[in-house]
Amino acid sequence: MKWFLTRLLAGVAAVLVLVVAAGSLLSFQFSGTPSDRAASQAADAAWVGSWEDTDALSELLDIGSVNTLYVYAGDVAADGTVERVPDTGALLSWLNSTYPDVRPLAWLRHVESGSSLLRDRFPTEDRETLAPTVAEVAADGFAGLHLEIRPVTVNDPSIPTLMAMVREELGEDPVLSVQAHHVELLPGGRVASFVAEGEEKYWSKGYMDQVTEHADEVVLPGVDADMPTEGMYGGFMVRQVTESVAALGAREDLTLRFGVPAYSGEEWGPGHENEKALTAIAAIRLGLSKAEPPEELTTGVALYLADEAGEGDLDAYRTGWLGPIP
Template sequence: MKWFLQRVLAAIAAVLVVALGAAVLVRMQFTGEPASWAVSEGSNALWMGRAWVDGRYGEAELARLKPRIENGGISDVYVHVGPLEYDGRLDPAEHPELKGFLRMFRGELPDVRVSARVGRRVEEGGPDLGDEAVRERVVEASARLVEAGADGVHYDFEAVPDNDPGLLELLELTRDRLPRDALLSSSVPTVEPLGGLAFTLGLVLPEDPFWSSGYLGRVAEHLDQVAVVSYETGMPTEGLYGGFVVRQTRVALDAVPEDVQLLMGVPAHPDDHAARNPEAETVEAAVRGIRLGLSEGGERRKRFGTALYADFSATGGQWDSYLEGWVRPGGGQGG
C-alpha cells in the first residue's frame, strides 16, 4: 500500500511540474512589444444579439452603435437570428423583424456586411450534425436567411468535437446550396496550443478541450471567414490569458489558409464562471496577445482581424480599450 501511495504522489507531482512548466512558457509568450504594423486594417467583426431582429432594438439603439462600428473598423456583423432546434429547424418566429433590421442597418451602414448567426439552444445542446436529415434542415434554414436578404450565414455551434465529420459535411452542403456570392463563416473553439495535445487530452477527458490545428484547417477550407473563440479559457490571470492568446493566434495563422479571413475573438462580456475569469480575460490582454501573435509571424497577413463579443454587453471602457489597443494604438480614444 505504501509503494502504491508513493507512486500516486509521484504521478501527481509530475503532473504539477508539467503544468507549472507549461504555465511559465505560456506567460513568457506575453512579453515584449508588438510590431507597429500589427494593428487593425479595418477587417473586423462584431457579434450582435437577437434583440435587433425580434423587435426590442431599433433606430435609437443603432444610432448609439453606429459610431462604434465605424470607429472600430467593423466590416462584418454576425446577428443572432435564433437558436436551432435539436432537429436542425429554425423557427421564423425567433427573428420576425429580420428584414426590417436589414433595411435599417444598411440605410446607416451600407458598407458593412450582415451575416445571420445561427447556433444551438444552450439548455438542449446542439443539433446532431451527424444526422443527414438534421443537416438538410440546417441548410434549408440558412438558405431562407440569405433569401431574406442576409449577406451570408454564420454558424455558431460551440461544442463541436475535434475531428467531427458532421460539421465538415454540413459546410460542404451549405456551400453547395447557398448562392455563390453568399458569405459562409463560423466561430470555432480554441485550438491546441501544441501539436498533438488535442489527441492526447481526448484520450483521457470526456469532452475535447481543444480542436486540433489540422481539423481547424479542414474546416476553414470550406469557409470565407473563421472566428476563433479565443476566450473562456479558464486562465486565472491576465498574463496567462494573454500568453494563451498569443499562442492561439500563432497556431491559427498557420492552420487557416491565407485565402480565408481569420478573426481572433475578443471578450467584451461580464460572464464569470469556471471557464472564464473576466478579470483575467480582458479586452486589453486579448488585443495585445493578438498583436504579439501576429508580430511573431514577421509580416502582415492580408485577411486578418478581430471579432468582438458582443454589442449588447461591451461597455464604453471596453470599446475604448479595443480602439486604443487594436484599432489605433497610441491614437487616443474614439468610442
C-alpha cells in the first residue's frame, strides 16, 4: 500500500510539474514588443447577435475599419434544416443605406454537445439538405455566408465534404467564411482535451486546412480558451495566431481573422474573467509579429459581439489595434 501511494503521489507531482511548465511557456509567449506591421489592415469584422438597438453597432462601424459583419441569421438543426431568425431584412436595409461598404454575411450556427468521432456530424442525407439551404439563406440579401459548426472531431470527413458542397451551391462570387475551432497548441495536444471533455475543442493544423480549403475567410475564436490566468490566455492567443498562420499562410486570396471577446451574457458562450479584449488584441499583435505572415494573407480581428461591446471593448479596439503603434 505504501508503495502504491508513493507511486501515485509521484505521478500527481509529475503532472503538476507539466502543468506549471506549460503555464510558464504560455505566459512567456505573451511577452515582447509587436512590430509596426502587426495592426489593422481595415479588414476587420464583428458578429451581430441582435439588431433591435443599433447604437453600439453604429459606434463600431463609425470607426471605419470593420468591413464585414456576421449577422445571426439562423440555427442549423442536426438534420440539415435551418430555422431562420426573423426580420434580418430590417438590419440589411439599414446597413445598405447607412454603411453600404460593409458586407453582411449570414451567420448560421450549429452548436451541440458531444463528439463526432463515431458518427459524422452531418451524414450524407443531412449534407444534401444543408448545402442548398444555407446557400438560399445567403442569397437573401447577404454578401455571403459565415458558418459556425461545433464541436467537430478532427478527421470527421463530413465537414470538409460539406464545405465543398456549400461552395458549389454558393458559386464563386458570394463570400464563404468558416469559423474554425481553436488550433492545438502543440501537435497531438488536442487528445488530452478530448479525453477530459468528451468532445473536440481543438483542431490540428492539417484538419483546419482541409475544412477551410474552399473558404474565402477563416475566423479563429478568441473566446472560451478557459485559461486560468490572463497571461496564459494571452500566450494562448499568441499561439493561435502563429499556428493558424503556419497552417494557412500559404493560401492565396485568404482573409484570416482572430476573435476578440466582447460579449457580456451567457447566450453566446461561457464567460471567463481572464478573457479581455485588450489582452486578446495585444496577443494577436504579438502573434502576427512572431508569425510574419506573407503580404498576400489579409489579417484582421473580429469582435464577439458588436451589439454587446462596451466602451472598454471599443477603446481596446481603437487604441490597441488602430491607435498609434508603441
